[in-house]
Amino acid sequence: MNVKEKTIVKGGEFLLTSTEPIDVFTPEDYTEEQNMFRSSIKDFLNKEVEPIKEKFDSKEGTTIAPELLEKMGELGFHGIGVPEKYGGLNCDMKTELAYGEIASDSFAFSQAIGVHTGLGVYPILLYGNEAQKEKYLNDIVTAKTKCSYCLTEPGAGSDANSGKTKAIHSEDKQHFILNGQKMWITNSGFADVFFVFCKIEDDKNLSCLIVHKEWGVKLGAEENKLGIHGSSTRQVFFENVKVPVENLLGERNKGFKIAMNALNAGRIKIAVANTGIGKRAFGLGVQYANQREQFGKSIAEFGAIKHKISVMASRLYALESSWNRAGHQIDEFYDQLIANGMDPLEAKIKSVAEYSMECAITKVYGSETESFIVDEALQIHGGMGFSAESEISVHYRNVRGNRIYEGTNEINRILIPTMLLRKAMKGELPFMEAAMSGFQELQSGALKGAETGVDKYDLPLNFLKNIKKATILVNGLAAQKFQHEIKDEQEVLMSMADMLSILYIYESALLRSIKHKDSNTSSLRADMIEVLMHETAEILLSSTKEVIYACSEENQALPNLKAIQRMYQLPPTNLKEKRRSIANYFINENKYQI
Ligand SMILES: Cc1cc2nc3c(=O)[nH]c(=O)nc-3n(C[C@H](O)[C@H](O)[C@H](O)COP(=O)(O)OP(=O)(O)OC[C@H]3O[C@@H](n4cnc5c(N)ncnc54)[C@H](O)[C@@H]3O)c2cc1C
Numbered sequence: 001m002n003v004k005e006k007t008i009v010k011g012g013e014f015l016l017t018s019t020e021p022i023d024v025f026t027p028e029d030y031t032e033e034q035n036m037f038r039s040s041i042k043d044f045l046n047k048e049v050e051p052i053k054e055k056f057d058s059k060e061g062t063t064i065a066p067e068l069l070e071k072m073g074e075l076g077f078h079g080i081g082v083p084e085k086y087g088g089l090n091c092d093m094k095t096e097l098a099y100g101e102i103a104s105d106s107f108a109f110s111q112a113i114g115v116h117t118g119l120g121v122y123p124i125l126l127y128g129n130e131a132q133k134e135k136y137l138n139d140i141v142t143a144k145t146k147c148s149y150c151l152t153e154p155g156a157g158s159d160a161n162s163g164k165t166k167a168i169h170s171e172d173k174q175h176f177i178l179n180g181q182k183m184w185i186t187n188s189g190f191a192d193v194f195f196v197f198c199k200i201e202d203d204k205n206l207s208c209l210i211v212h213k214e215w216g217v218k219l220g221a222e223e224n225k226l227g228i229h230g231s232s233t234r235q236v237f238f239e240n241v242k243v244p245v246e247n248l249l250g251e252r253n254k255g256f257k258i259a260m261n262a263l264n265a266g267r268i269k270i271a272v273a274n275t276g277i278g279k280r281a282f283g284l285g286v287q288y289a290n291q292r293e294q295f296g297k298s299i300a301e302f303g304a305i306k307h308k309i310s311v312m313a314s315r316l317y318a319l320e321s322s323w324n325r326a327g328h329q330i331d332e333f334y335d336q337l338i339a340n341g342m343d344p345l346e347a348k349i350k351s352v353a354e355y356s357m358e359c360a361i362t363k364v365y366g367s368e369t370e371s372f373i374v375d376e377a378l379q380i381h382g383g384m385g386f387s388a389e390s391e392i393s394v395h396y397r398n399v400r401g402n403r404i405y406e407g408t409n410e411i412n413r414i415l416i417p418t419m420l421l422r423k424a425m426k427g428e429l430p431f432m433e434a435a436m437s438g439f440q441e442l443q444s445g446a447l448k449g450a451e452t453g454v455d456k457y458d459l460p461l462n463f464l465k466n467i468k469k470a471t472i473l474v475n476g477l478a479a480q481k482f483q484h485e486i487k488d489e490q491e492v493l494m495s496m497a498d499m500l501s502i503l504y505i506y507e508s509a510l511l512r513s514i515k516h517k518d519s520n521t522s523s524l525r526a527d528m529i530e531v532l533m534h535e536t537a538e539i540l541l542s543s544t545k546e547v548i549y550a551c552s553e554e555n556q557a558l559p560n561l562k563a564i565q566r567m568y569q570l571p572p573t574n575l576k577e578k579r580r581s582i583a584n585y586f587i588n589e590n591k592y593q594i
Pocket of ligand 1: 115148149150151152156157158159183184185186187233401404405406407408409410411490
């Protein structure tokens with residue numbers, strides 16, 4: 001089947017259609033080339049970062065990062081997603097992500113890599129004209145030129161379009177004169193080039209300028225942060241900085257689009273980084289549990305500790321399933337656009353934008369799962385976890401920012417259902433039609449719990465069908481009740497986002513387990529799905545309650561909730577035993593490895 005004929009599940013469509021396990025991409029499917037990228041970056045980090053990891057927990061790391069970026073550049077790592085023409089390796093999204101997971105396991109240095117190769121490369125790659133690409137990209141790929149991305153200002157954070165940084169034309173119209181202030185700018189201490197979002201003259205919308213440090217950019221001191229001390233974060237000041245007019249990136253007034261499209265890709269990359277750090281923190285927790293003895297035995301033998309290990313592992317499994325799947329969806333859509341004759345760079349922008357909902361879902365689930373894992377791994381360390389000397393305490397401080405940048409998790413949660421409803425309004429997704437048929441089933445009293453079957457995956461698959469129906473129904477009830485005013489009902493939007501997110505995450509883990517049901521870890525995978533299925537039911541139940549109580553007439557609230565919650569009901573099973581068996585597997589491995 002060629003790419004033109006293949007039916008592709010488009011952005012947000014996972015809610016309305018079913019996907020065959022064979023069609024999802026999973027970590028088990030990595031090619032030799034992808035595994036080679038992963039081991040070569042691992043070797044590099046083992047040699048260059050691990051021996052000096054403590055330095056990345058202090059501001060000293062900010063002075064080491066530039067040289068290390070250059071060393072990585074010499075080996076070609078920064079050009080993984082960049083076309084060969086500009087010195088890159090032109091790999092697809094899933095290869096970039098597979099590589100990124102390993103690259104992220106590098107303490108605060110990971111911030112320098114992430115911003116340089118993500119928010120640094122993407123604006124110019126996607127929106128630069130040919131002259132700009134030729135001028136900058138080769139040197140960005142080798143890290144001879146280091147980049148930072150300047151969107152946030154003291155008065156403009158989540159409301160990024162409200163920034164005050166302003167550029168006006170010089171008298172001879174050959175330059176912009178740039179004035180303003182940016183803050184929280186990663187890599188700013190050593191960046192040579194700044195992508196600066198600003199308003200030109202009296203424009204209402206942002207534009208983006210490529211600004212060189214030597215043109216008079218001034219920097220504040222390194223911020224004193226909670227964590228990632230080795231990552232350079234400063235305020236950046238522009239006082240009458242002269243920027244040649246040809247350094248406008250993309251179109252005037254279209255900077256917000258550049259900022260957002262760079263962030264869409266950035267969001268899924270956060271989920272990838274969450275997995276890299278999550279696996280490391282998990283390993284630290286399990287290793288400590290194996291080695292620490294209390295009451296005459298290893299603490300890994302205690303049920304309370306096994307419980308933690310099993311939940312951490314199951315969520316990690318679900319997390320890595322989700323972004324590998326989404327990365328492949330982006331690649332498939334890209335291939336289809338190319339087959340239909342689209343320009344490759346336009347196809348790159350469109351394919352990531354198509355899956356912006358999935359990117360936001362993985363970012364929110366990833367950063368919260370990572371926080372959970374690091375917190376639990378620290379708890380397993382007991383008092384030693386609270387020691388500033390312990391590595392786990394470094395991760396505990398370092399990961400907190402992931403829920404704040406690339407769009408706070410609140411902003412991303414608002415975006416998730418909003419994007420769904422926008423697609424529905426544009427007629428791109430038959431969501432309201434599906435919701436209407438759900439309303440009828442609700443009224444007819446036909447909704448019932450998932451049934452078991454002969455195969456071990458019959459129940460998880462029937463549960464999946466049920467929760468899709470329930471999520472459509474509950475989201476549909478909210479959309480019908482609040483219509484355009486739903487933007488003012490953020491509490492409801494948060495719950496809608498949680499339902500849509502956990503559905504995508506659970507489905508990704510389930511499809512992966514079924515795809516590999518003949519592997520030698522098949523019973524582990526099935527156990528993790530049971531744990532995730534019950535956890536998913538709990539999340540859906542509490543979110544449904546929030547939405548239904550906010551949407552239904554008083555006398556309808558309870559009957560509606562009772563009818564819908566039947567769909568989340570699962571037959572009792574000994575979850576404790578399943579969790580113990582999951583934990584025993586990983587305790588034996590002494591790390592996260594499947
Ligand atoms: C370590 C670090 C590195 C960073 N690196 C960069 C960088 O390289 N470049 C860059 O441009 N920026 C960077 N940032 C900035 C980051 O993107 C912003 O901090 C983030 O967008 C949030 O903006 P804010 O801090 O102004 O918070 P605010 O926008 O003031 O938000 C405060 C709180 O209000 C909530 N909130 C805000 N608006 C809404 C709303 N409409 N509805 C509901 N809740 C809302 C938020 O979710 C949050 O909980 C970095 C930040 C950190 C901490």
